[in-house]
Amino acid sequence: MNSNVKKFIQNFSYTFIANVLSIVISTVLILIVPRFIGVDEYGYWQLYIFYTSYISYMSLGLTDGAYLRFGGYKYNDLPKNVFVSQYWFLVVFDIVVNISIASFYNLISINTNKTIVVLLTSITGILVVPRSLLTFMLQATNRIKEFSVIIILERLIYFILIIIFLLNGIRKFEYLIYADIIGKFCSVLYSIFVCKELVFGKFASFKISVKEIWLNISVGIKLLVANFVSMLIIGIVRFCIEKNWSIETFGKISLTLSISNMLMLFINAMAVILFPALRRTSENHLPAIYKMMRTIIMIPLIGLLIFYYPAKIILVAWLPQYAESLTYMALLFPMCLYESKMLLLINTYLKTLRKEKLLMEINLITVGFSVILTSISVFIINNFNFTILSIIILLAFRCITAELCLSKMLKIQVKKDIILELFMTIIFIAVSWYLNISVALIIYFIAYVIYLIIKKNDAVYLWKNIRSLLKTN
Template identity: 70%
Template sequence: MNIKRFIQNFSYTLIANLLSVVISTVLILIVPKFISVENYGYWQLYIFYSSFISYMSLGLTDGAYLRYGGYEYKNLHKPVFVSQYWFLVIFNVVVNFSIAFVYGMNSTDPNKSIVVLLTCLTGILVVPRSLLTFMLQSTNRIKEYSIITILERIVYFGLVILFLLFGINKFEYLILADILGKVSSVIYACVVSKDLVFGKFESIKNLIREIGINISVGSKLLIANFASLLIIGIVRFSIENNWSVETFGKVSLTLSISNMLMLFINAVGLILFPALRRTAEDKLPDIYRLMRTIIMVPLIGILIFYYPAKVLLSSWLPQYAESFIYMALLFPMCIFESKTLMLINTYLKTLRKEKMLLIINLTTVVLSFGLAYINVFLLNDLNLSVFSITLLLAFRSIIAEIYLSKVLHIKVKRDIVLEVSMTLVFIIVSWYFEIRIALIVYFIAYILYLVLKKSDITYFIKNARNILNSQK
């Protein structure tokens, strides 16, 4: 691992993701203040649907990402990627417009029809673009990838603020701002990787062979990622189906707040994968232990910010005040999901354990179906439905890390017990106690956690430089 290159790439992703966090934070705080709860619900429904439509790649982009991770960009055989890019464009035009047409013919809610149509338009933009961004990531062109992210978010943010300033507060215009942001990022992506978009096409025979290999390799990862999305998606679909779009919007707001931290955490995973692919396998356990300490110790402490956040948000958005209690149930999900996204998934992909990743995610999806059916349709309990999101993500993270620890021959059970214990303490005191008492109790618990983690923190301080320098 080239430390100078790693730090340089991290600085690019840091800027891009800090910007994304700032923009997301501002939009989360500003937009609900100026639009109705119903319009906010439809806007969140679009964001929710868009997270699914981006998987219309058949696994092709995921396969290319896995196969070419660690390559130099100049060594890529460009005609293969030009052909695959335009294959994805044509495929997504046909599939997405078919979905929009069929849904529009059968829908009784015109607002949802608009949401679905604009979601399908988004799919046509983001799926072919994902081939370009994945190849930029896998070949370590992190700077260009970061600019694509920055450009999309700035255009999106600027247009949303502009619309709100002029009193345009319908959800359709918020979605239009997002689409225009994606259009600008697609144009830039095509410019910086133009030799993957414009140029000589591969022969039909070789193209079919390459697509087949990529889909074969990437389908497991695609399904695993799709299953990962379904873990929360099934619960959210059930909430949207059983309660109103306003309730869906309120729950989505608390989810968005809880997810903000993961935008930054996921940045490290983006640069860690190509770096780990170039790292000797015998060094991976030491790096894992090091990165785990870097991530988990601060994350456990960050939960403290829930208490002032709840007070400030309830004052700023009183129409959503009743929904902020759910943050006590959802905030801890960042502990498990961040570790899964940044460390566990990255390592499983590096070690080419996509099949196990798929099995773990599918198992959690089955559990999600079961809990959604019980909590939503049998008990009709929104509190349990929301809590099940954190429960499912914790289950997935624990099972995956126990498996990974056996592969790497490291011990993590003590750390898992500590993290689950801290999560339970946070949820119990935040749900049942007055906010000042809850803050004091959790702060004391965190001090005890740091004492118990003293040896790991000391190991990190003493060995971080040696471990990283050995990767040069």
């Protein structure tokens, strides 16, 4: 077997285990927590998760820049004293920023529960932002095993504590957040242990430290803005739902989004190891690898939409108080197609080709589109259904636009595949929303069989290439 393929498989196995555990934990929490706590309490818990998803962007782009600049390096070749300076800069910076945010919100807020959420989010920010520099360097230098252990440790402690709280009759959202913070704190300690050379030691000179911090920020700021804006695409819609409707509605839709996003954990397992691998690959091979990876993820993902039908039946029976919101899975489930392709392929390739500016521009355009669509659906026509549908419209628009740009750089043809995937998405949403589950399942299954027949040659080509790689020494 090709040594590069062997290393890729080995690294994937580590992240696969970490992400399978995350999926199991997420599934259990999604199914169990709403069953035991009130809709209000669940809403505030989801609000914390929503806020913390933006916390990592307080790095100013420093961690993103380091990831881009040192992707493909060996860990021992990293300039350790430079990273010591940058780590402690992030610690001090985030302490100051998060304390300021918490103090300001405490002065202006009249909602005690939201104040608690913001305060605990600020504590999380102090923990996770400096840690991100260490985890990014583990990913960039292909130390995937250590990175995976950090994820496993955080999620496992988080899960165990939540189960303990629920079994002891503790139903308040604050304790669910405490469990998350404790899990993150333990993972921070382990990340410091495995990256102690980047945390403890002699600082680089002040001049070099400032120069490196500025260089990483200047390189990473475009990627940071691109990622932050990417979060805003759905974030604007969710924020307006919380403001225009209620915390209960926000919690219910967050549950549906969480279920729809579960498949993303598998994709993330591959994205983590693909970037450093591609940075070490000749640009001549990138188009062929893209076509192979595209076929590998899209054919199974389009097929996995079939599991929506039994999943909805089970979830409605288990969580009857969320039955109404679970109907929106029909509109949101296909988001995994576009988010998976964006995360694994398009983002990774644009970063490899150092086209962060293009990624940022596409995301900014999509956010502008998000503001327009959300304003119309929420404030003008006040239509909740269209507000939810706008999420998949926005994600599809961004993904298709970005892939068309990328295909020109790689000189490959993807328009036929884009049209096919869009057609399958429309069929799924239409039959799942308007028809009963049995009829919808039959129609979508027939459509998927036709899709497989159309994609037969691509599947055969992929299989031949995989066999060739496995036989290569």
